[in-house]
Amino acid sequence: MSAGTHAPAGTEAARTALARRYGRLLLAYPRDYRRRHGPELLATLLETSEPGRALPSWTESAGLVRGGLRTRATVAARGSPWRDGLHLGVLVVASANLALLLPYARSMPLWVGLSAAVVLAVLLGRVRLAIPLVALVGAKAVAVALGRPFLDQTLLPIFPDEIWGGPALYSEGGAVTPAVAYAAVLAGLLVIAADDAPLNRRSWLWWALVPLIAGTDPAQPDLGAGSPRTMTRIGLELALLLLAAWAGHVAGDPRWALAAGMYLLTQMAAVAENLSTFTRQDLAHFALLAFLTLVAAAVPYRTRTQPQF
Amino acid sequence: MVGGMAKKPPTLSEPAYFILAALLDGPLHGHAIIGRTLELSEQRVKLPVGTLYGALDRLAAGGLIAVEREEVVDGRPRRYFRLTDEGRGLVTAEALRMQQAASVVTSRVLGTGSAFA
Numbered sequence: 001m002s003a004g005t006h007a008p009a010g011t012e013a014a015r016t017a018l019a020r021r022y023g024r025l026l027l028a029y030p031r032d033y034r035r036r037h038g039p040e041l042l043a044t045l046l047e048t049s050e051p052g053r054a055l056p057s058w059t060e061s062a063g064l065v066r067g068g069l070r071t072r073a074t075v076a077a078r079g080s081p082w083r084d085g086l087h088l089g090v091l092v093v094a095s096a097n098l099a100l101l102l103p104y105a106r107s108m109p110l111w112v113g114l115s116a117a118v119v120l121a122v123l124l125g126r127v128r129l130a131i132p133l134v135a136l137v138g139a140k141a142v143a144v145a146l147g148r149p150f151l152d153q154t155l156l157p158i159f160p161d162e163i164w165g166g167p168a169l170y171s172e173g174g175a176v177t178p179a180v181a182y183a184a185v186l187a188g189l190l191v192i193a194a195d196d197a198p199l200n201r202r203s204w205l206w207w208a209l210v211p212l213i214a215g216t217d218p219a220q221p222d223l224g225a226g227s228p229r230t231m232t233r234i235g236l237e238l239a240l241l242l243l244a245a246w247a248g249h250v251a252g253d254p255r256w257a258l259a260a261g262m263y264l265l266t267q268m269a270a271v272a273e274n275l276s277t278f279t280r281q282d283l284a285h286f287a288l289l290a291f292l293t294l295v296a297a298a299v300p301y302r303t304r305t306q307p308q309f
Numbered sequence: 310m311v312g313g314m315a316k317k318p319p320t321l322s323e324p325a326y327f328i329l330a331a332l333l334d335g336p337l338h339g340h341a342i343i344g345r346t347l348e349l350s351e352q353r354v355k356l357p358v359g360t361l362y363g364a365l366d367r368l369a370a371g372g373l374i375a376v377e378r379e380e381v382v383d384g385r386p387r388r389y390f391r392l393t394d395e396g397r398g399l400v401t402a403e404a405l406r407m408q409q410a411a412s413v414v415t416s417r418v419l420g421t422g423s424a425f426a
Contacts, residue, residue, distance in 0.1 A: 037362065043385035044339040045358045063357025070363050306317045309325040309367050 014054035019046060021056050028068025030075050070250050077251035079200070083192060085255030087199050089262030090188040091122045094134070095206060096266070097141070097181050099213035103164030108154060111140050118185070123206060125199030131189050138182025145175035164214065173274055180269035184262055212236065234285065241292035248296050252303035257296040264293045319371065321403050324364050327354050329373065329392060329400035336377040336391040339365070365390060373399060 022045045026038050045060060056064075098115040105112040115137045121130035136151075143150030144158065157168030170178065192199065216233035244256035271278065271286050321329070324346075331337060331345035342365075343356050356364075368374045373396030377389040392400075415421045 040339065040386045040388060041358055041362055043387070044343070044361075047340045047385075048343055048358060059355075059357050060359070063359030063361075065359070067359030067363040071366070074366075307319040307371070309319055309321055309364070309371055309373065 011052050014052050015046065017054040018049060018056065021054075022046070022060075022064070025056060025061055025064040026068070028065045028072075030068075030072050033071050033075065073247040073250045076200075076247070077253035077255065080197075081253050081255040082258065083195060083197070084200060085258030086188050086192055086262070087122070087125070088202075088255060089259035090185050090192070091119070091202055091206060092259055092263050093181055093188075093266055094119050094122050094130075094185050095210050096213055096263070097137070097178075097185065099210045100178075101141075101169070102210060102214040103160035103166060104158050104169050106161045107158045110152065111137055119206070119210070122189075123202045123204070125201055127189050127193045127199065131186065131193065134182060134185050134189060138179070138186060141170075141178040141182060142175050145170040145173075145178050166217070173270065176273040177266070177270045181266045184265055188262065237289060238292065241289065241296060245292060245296040245299055249299040249303055252300050252307070254297060254300045257293065257300065260293045260296050264289055319399065321399065322364070323354060324356055324360055325368060326400065326403060328356075328361070328364055328368065329396050330404075332374060332390060332392040333397070333400070336389040338380075338387040338389050340387075342390070368396065372396075 019042060022042055023038075026034055026041060029038070029041075041064075045056075045064075048060075049057075094115075098112070098119050101108070101112045101115050114133055118130050118133045118137060121127070121133065140150050140154075144154065144156065147156055157171055159168050160166050213233075213236070215229065216236060217227070217229050241260055244260045247256045248254060267286060267289055271282075274282075327346040327350055328342055330349055331342050334345075337345060339358070339361060343358075343361060346354050346356055365374065369376065369390070372393055374390045375393055377391040380387050380389070412421070
């Protein structure tokens with residue numbers, strides 16, 4: 001075996017390791033894109049790498065992650081932006097509604113289960129199945145907020161399970177906020193159901209968002225206290241809104257802004273209902289959400305009127 | 310409605326400009342575009358692979374380049390990209406625009422004359 005025709009074993013091993021690591025970074029791209037162009041990208045990555053390198057460079061890694069996310073946004077921006085954006089918004093608010101009930105799962109397992117069924121039906125694009133379910137869970141949520149019985153006997157107040165902690169369900173604030181949150185989902189589903197065209201199936205990763213929201217003061221974030229849970233909630237909101245603005249900028253598409261707008265609507269209801277007890281921090285928080293939603297709505301317009309390659 | 314808005318002429322980012330410039334001499338595959346871009350920019354613009362293919366996808370979607378052919382060389386798939394007439398026109402217009410803009414300064418500093426007619 002001559003050194004001129006065969007690479008040294010160490011170089012070959014490094015190249016194999018590099019190919020494996022670049023393969024992992026290529027997971028940033030959508031599956032279909034990877035199937036069609038993954039081998040070509042990998043070949044180019046290996047061709048441009050210096051011999052003996054086993055770890056991807058920071059520049060190439062960042063380029064692949066950015067390129068993958070950008071491709072995902074572009075691929076996701078197919079079909080009607082209005083209907084798909086509404087579907088996404090319904091999923092966000094339905095997930096937030098489930099997250100709010102999740103800490104009370106032991107006390108009201110049936111309703112938490114039905115709320116999870118709403119999220120599952122929305123995820124799968126089974127809109128007509130989700131409509132009666134969300135109406136039922138919404139009516140129960142409003143009944144609990146009003147302190148009235150509805151269908152089954154629920155002992156009030158409902159305290160959260162030990163691992164979650166926090167106040168009793170709907171003990172802070174009134175019935176308007178939950179009513180608007182469920183009405184928004186119901187109205188969105190009714191509009192979507194007016195068209196028979198199939199909806200995009202959403203990623204199962206959405207389930208991961210539910211316990212994340214549930215662990216971050218989903219009912220009444222206490223901004224004045226600035227607890228780690230509340231700060232995590234604000235961080236999560238800002239990250240998702242910035243992602244929506246970025247995706248709208250990349251794809252020149254308003255669907256993410258529409259979804260952000262639906263979430264903002266539920267926050268507006270909370271502001272309106274609790275205006276008398278709102279602090280400056282609460283208003284600043286809402287103003288920030290509204291500003292980022294407006295940015296998310298404006299950037300697709302700018303991308304469309306001034307395209308940049 | 311976003312579809313009916315009046316569009317301004319598209320602008321070119323630096324990577325897109327150099328990719329189009331690299332294709333002026335004929336069709337090239339991804340790796341060759343990176344090499345040619347590096348050469349044209351005097352080693353200044355080194356396109357990461359993710360950035361290159363993202364730009365190629367956008368330029369192809371915008372009709373500025375097209376896939377000329379696909380080949381498999383030593384088991385490695387390759388797409389060769391070529392410039393379309395629209396792409397050639399845009400990169401030429403961008404080069405003239407930059408030349409005119411540069412002449413505003415160079416005509417005064419170096420006394421080379423303005424590129425504006």
